[in-house]
Amino acid sequence: MAEPKMNSEESKVAVSVLVDTSASVSEQDLAQASAVASRIVGDKGRNWVKVIPFGRTTRPVSEAEEKGKLSYTAGAGGRGTDLETALREGMAAMPAGLVPRIALLSDGKENKGSVTRALWQAQQLGVPVDVYPMAGRPKPALRLESVSFPAQAFAGDRFPIEIALEAPRPAAASIDLTAEGKAIGTNAVQLQAGMNRVRVQVALNTPGA
Known part of the structure; x- marks a missing residue:
């Protein structure tokens, strides 16, 4: 007489943990996200988990970050947030045959990109x-509204730069101007509460500055 048999299927899960490490997130956000990512990795059991930091693009986790504390993405890669690329690459990273x-x-x-488009693709798949x-970083109290200057300027010429900025309260401030990484002027200004329109005169002493 044959023994009864029970067939069981085990479904392993693949999880891509996408962590925003761009400059727009606060240190507190990054610490909390690191803790969440570490908890997901720690609870993975026999499932597949990969942590993928991202800003303007995704990047691999560094050796130091493997201990559980993520860092900001350095350079130009950290000065932007592309959720679409992160989601697409997160989906592509997961191995076939697992529940994604x-x-x-x-x-x-x-x-950069379109998170709506990437979410639609994820839904279709x-x-x-x-x-x-x-939470993100709090909005800065001092907000730069606009900067205008001549389209052309020649070495030795003095020309005006007009700056519009909004201040929450009266304050003394210093405006430091650079061009191509070279300092071209520093101006002390007294800001008033509300919108301020500041006109400063600068000069280019060398070509290309």
């Missing part, structure tokens, strides 16, 4: 996206 899932930790302040929102 994405954990996205970000402040949502994208300035049947990949759930769990979002862990970050």
